[in-house]
Amino acid sequence: MTKKIAIIVEHNAGELKPIIYELLSMAQKIMTLEECKITLFIIGEGIDKLSQSISIETGHDIYAVHTPGFLKYNGSLYKEIFSKLFTKKKFDYICAPHSTSGMDYAPALSVALQSVCISSVEDVLVEDGKIYFFRSMFGEKLSAKFVNGPNPLVMTIQPGSFKPFFPKKEKTGKAKTGAITRMVYKCNENTMVFTGSKVSPCKSSELDKADVIVSGGRGIGEAQNYKYIEMLAKLFPRSATGASRPICDYGWVKYSKQVGITGTFVSPKLYIACGISGSNQHVEGIKNSKFIVAINSDRQAPVFQIADVCIVEDAIEFIRLFVKKFKKEKLITQGLEKAAIKASARMKN
Amino acid sequence: MKILVCVKHVMESESKIRINDSRKWVEYSSSTRFEMNKFDTYAIEEALLIKERFADSRIHAISIGPDHARDTLRRALGMGADEGIHIKDKNIGFRPPLLTASWIAAYAKNKGYNLILTGIMSDDEMNAQTGPMIAQILSIPCCTATIYEKISPDKKMVSVEREIEGGARDGFDIKLPCVLTIQTGINCPRYPALSKVLRAKKKELEVIDSNSFDEIKQGLTLKSIRSPKKKMKGIFLEGTREDKMDQLMDILGKQALFQ
Numbered sequence: 001m002t003k004k005i006a007i008i009v010e011h012n013a014g015e016l017k018p019i020i021y022e023l024l025s026m027a028q029k030i031m032t033l034e035e036c037k038i039t040l041f042i043i044g045e046g047i048d049k050l051s052q053s054i055s056i057e058t059g060h061d062i063y064a065v066h067t068p069g070f071l072k073y074n075g076s077l078y079k080e081i082f083s084k085l086f087t088k089k090k091f092d093y094i095c096a097p098h099s100t101s102g103m104d105y106a107p108a109l110s111v112a113l114q115s116v117c118i119s120s121v122e123d124v125l126v127e128d129g130k131i132y133f134f135r136s137m138f139g140e141k142l143s144a145k146f147v148n149g150p151n152p153l154v155m156t157i158q159p160g161s162f163k164p165f166f167p168k169k170e171k172t173g174k175a176k177t178g179a180i181t182r183m184v185y186k187c188n189e190n191t192m193v194f195t196g197s198k199v200s201p202c203k204s205s206e207l208d209k210a211d212v213i214v215s216g217g218r219g220i221g222e223a224q225n226y227k228y229i230e231m232l233a234k235l236f237p238r239s240a241t242g243a244s245r246p247i248c249d250y251g252w253v254k255y256s257k258q259v260g261i262t263g264t265f266v267s268p269k270l271y272i273a274c275g276i277s278g279s280n281q282h283v284e285g286i287k288n289s290k291f292i293v294a295i296n297s298d299r300q301a302p303v304f305q306i307a308d309v310c311i312v313e314d315a316i317e318f319i320r321l322f323v324k325k326f327k328k329e330k331l332i333t334q335g336l337e338k339a340a341i342k343a344s345a346r347m348k349n
Numbered sequence: 350m351k352i353l354v355c356v357k358h359v360m361e362s363e364s365k366i367r368i369n370d371s372r373k374w375v376e377y378s379s380s381t382r383f384e385m386n387k388f389d390t391y392a393i394e395e396a397l398l399i400k401e402r403f404a405d406s407r408i409h410a411i412s413i414g415p416d417h418a419r420d421t422l423r424r425a426l427g428m429g430a431d432e433g434i435h436i437k438d439k440n441i442g443f444r445p446p447l448l449t450a451s452w453i454a455a456y457a458k459n460k461g462y463n464l465i466l467t468g469i470m471s472d473d474e475m476n477a478q479t480g481p482m483i484a485q486i487l488s489i490p491c492c493t494a495t496i497y498e499k500i501s502p503d504k505k506m507v508s509v510e511r512e513i514e515g516g517a518r519d520g521f522d523i524k525l526p527c528v529l530t531i532q533t534g535i536n537c538p539r540y541p542a543l544s545k546v547l548r549a550k551k552k553e554l555e556v557i558d559s560n561s562f563d564e565i566k567q568g569l570t571l572k573s574i575r576s577p578k579k580k581m582k583g584i585f586l587e588g589t590r591e592d593k594m595d596q597l598m599d600i601l602g603k604q605a606l607f608q
Contacts, residue, residue, distance in 0.1 A: 072519060076490050100513040104493045107446065107478035108485035116569045117446070119476050136577065137474050138375065141366045143577040144443070149568030191490045191524045195508065200516030212606055236606050249534040255516070262516045270606055291604065292583070293597065300366070300576075308583040309600060311593055322594050326607075329598070 002035045006091040008082075009042040009062075010099060013071055014050050019097040019157070021164035024058065026095065026157055028165050029124040033131055039063065039091075040178070043081055045071045048182075055178035058167045066184045073101040075108075076192035081185055083112040091152060098156035110154040117154045118146055120280070122161040139277060140302040160284055202248075202263045204256040206240045212270045213289075215242035215259055217282075219275020219296055219315050223252035228319045229274060235326055242266065244276045260285035275315035278303025295319070350406040350504060352396045353457055355467035355479065356425050357386040358418035362472045372573045374442035385421040388468025390428075390538035392531040396466055397429045397539070399500060407431050411456065413438050413449055419554060426549035427541025433552065438559040443474070443571045450482030451565050456557065458487060463504060465528045469494055480530035491528040492521060496535050500525070 005027050010017045027038055040062040042051060051064040065081055082105065086094060094109070096102035098120045110117035122143070123134040133146045133155065207213060214233040216226055226241075233239040242264075243257040259266055260282040271289035275296060276282060283306050286292065294307035295315040304310040311318065360375065361382045369376040385393075393410065400406040410425035411434040412418045422433035436452050438444070457465060465484070470477035477493070484491030496518060497510040505525055510518040512532050541549070586593040601607065 073513075074521070075492065079485070100494055100511070103477050104481060104491075104511075107476075107481040108491065111447070111450075111482050111485040116567070117478055117482075118569065119478055132572065137574070138360075138366055139362060139472070139475075140577065142368070142375070142574045144574045145572045147570050147572050149570070151568040191527075192492070193522045195520035195522055198510065198518040198520070200518070202516035245533065251537065255534070258516070261514060262512055265515070270601070270604065293601075302577070304583070304585075305577075305580050306582070309597065310583050310585045311597065312585065313590060313593065318590065318594070321590065322597065325594055326598065 002037050003030075003092040004090070005030065005036045005038045006086070006094045007038060007040050007060075008094070008096040008102070009040050009050075009054060010097055010101065011042065011044060011047065011050055014044070014046045016050055016054065017097070017099075018164070019099065019159055020054070021166055022159065022162040023095050023097065023157055024167065025162040025165035026121070026124055027093075029126070029162075030093065030131060033126040033129065036092075041065070041082075041085070043067055043078060043185075045069065051180050051182070055180050059176040059178055061178040061181070063181045064183070066182065067187055068184065070187060070189075070194070072194050072197065073104075074189065074192060074194055075101075075104045077187055077189045078105045079108050079112065080189065082109050086113055094152065094154045096154070096156050098158045102156045106154050106156045113152060113154065115152040115154055116148055118148075119156045120158040121155050122158045136280070140279060141300055158280060160280075160287065200263075202255045202258045204240075204264050207242055207257075207259065207264045207266050210238055210240035210266075210268050212236035212239040212272070213242050213259070213266055213268045214239065214272045214274065215244065215257075215276060216247060216253075216274050216315070217244035217276030218246050219277070219298075220247070221275070221316060223247075223250070225316045226253055228316050228323070231323045232272065232274070232319045235323065236270070244279070244282050273303050273307070274319060276303055277301045278306065350399055350403045350463045350500065351461055352399060352406060352408050353453075353460075353462045353465045354389070354392050354396050354408060354410050354425065354430065355453055355465065355483070356389040356393065356410050356412050356421050357468075357471045357473075358383055358412055358414045358421035359386045359471060359473045360384075362387065368574055368576075371442075372575070373571055374574065377441065383417060383420065385424045386468055386471045386473075388470055388472065388531070388533060390468075391533055391535055392466040392468050393425050393428050393430060394536045394538040395498065395529075395531050396464075398536060399464070399498075400429070403500070403504070409434060409462075411436065411453060413444070413452060413559065415439055415441060422554055423546075423549045423552075424541060426552055427546040428539055429542075429545060433554040435554050435556045436559050437556055440559075445567050445569055446474070446476045446478035446482060447567055447569075448565055450479050450486060452559060452562050453479070454483045454486035455562050457483070463525050464500075464507070465526070467528070467530050469530045469532050477530070480528050484528035487526075487528075489526050489528060490523050491530070492523055493530040494532045495529040496532045498529060498535075 216229040242259040267288035367376040408430040410430040413436040496512040
């Protein structure tokens, strides 16, 4: 029997969020075991153009729920609409991104549908005719394997876990286009009323512009050790210092230093992570760096999975000595250069 | 304001992790140390800050777990919570969030709480599901990742900001009662005060056996846990610290990024 997969399409005021391609990729993995039909769902205002383009691009049917006056994500509204929709139309899998909105509505939706919820799914495997779902626990130091019973499954997909899947356009004949079901939802929602957005107090143009970023995390031990992070950064031109979320929460550094999903996404030529364990929140924010060096005393730290160069050492002790050594060698090189200039000058004479 | 704060008793987040023989949970030994889930400390603190604004507030802390989960309740009392409720569950290991949420919701039902607070997620299972599930079971609104809250003087509404991608914030006015899951950085959790710690030691906790709740059908099974598959792309520098410094100097030197 054909299984049914619902994929929730997230967007920013009508602009598609690319996580959809990771959700499609995850669906492909499920489809290696069982035949599935994918249906897309989208909620919002001004979504006609997007619904059309995505139905052409993917070839999947799409339900577009128009919510006049509701431009932004509203938890109560989404839960109300999805609960109604998915009670009427049954799906075996309901897949959402593990975004700040996905993690908000998915668990509640699973309760409303008397189904099961797995959050931040990172992998799907088919073994012995069964589908297993993997997600991280204990600070990403463990991976847990889950299997679901007969109930429908609501899941959120951890961004960056699945290789994006772009549906191939059919080469011959007419490309298949999904059918669009357009509905308008009249909202009486008044338990939760949107009052406006604020820009992030965490954004930093310094981090955006830097070629080299040196960041500190909990492993630096205490606030005053952040000076070593600054000293290391000063060895590089066009550099900046950053931080993981916890040390911003502790008040060791300002939130404008925060690198990660809830701070600044960075893409420097070189990123040096010092005493940072490497939570998803942080790793997602640094993965576009060209070259990553990680220094951490714990060999198990997940940050080493994304680093190009891994150094298992106490971060502060290592940096302190490294800076000292660097300055000493620079003096020697400068001395040698001076001596060479003098020598060549003498030769000319 | 009558506030319920859900706090979880978890293994210290810096602990060394060993998988137990059943391969379904981590091994706890006599030297394993536990603490209040650090995300929940922000929820307790926020409740205390509300009590400073509304002096007639009562703060109840609730936790599920074996006997030693009471340490976390005592910590909450030491910080300033008024009462502690222990849902005693002998089972050690993975507890599906739906079960946790159902028990807490069953306890909270018809008790007149204006507000239910909890941390955005737990240190160990990292599901971020319990808060929104409690709200759904009780049919009340929920705001996750709350980074600001202000309760209206008539206590009928709360203005919140929730943190979204990139650290931006969306504001909402929400009718009370509701559930808020608290994002880190909203406040600075206080240390327990000595006088309160002494009081907390003597304070009687309300104890409820988890068997007293209706059985919940739970379709999800944890098959096993393992160390994550290493997706290593880089190299480990080996040797003495001195060797590692030389190697790093070389690698970075080749990229010509130094001053």
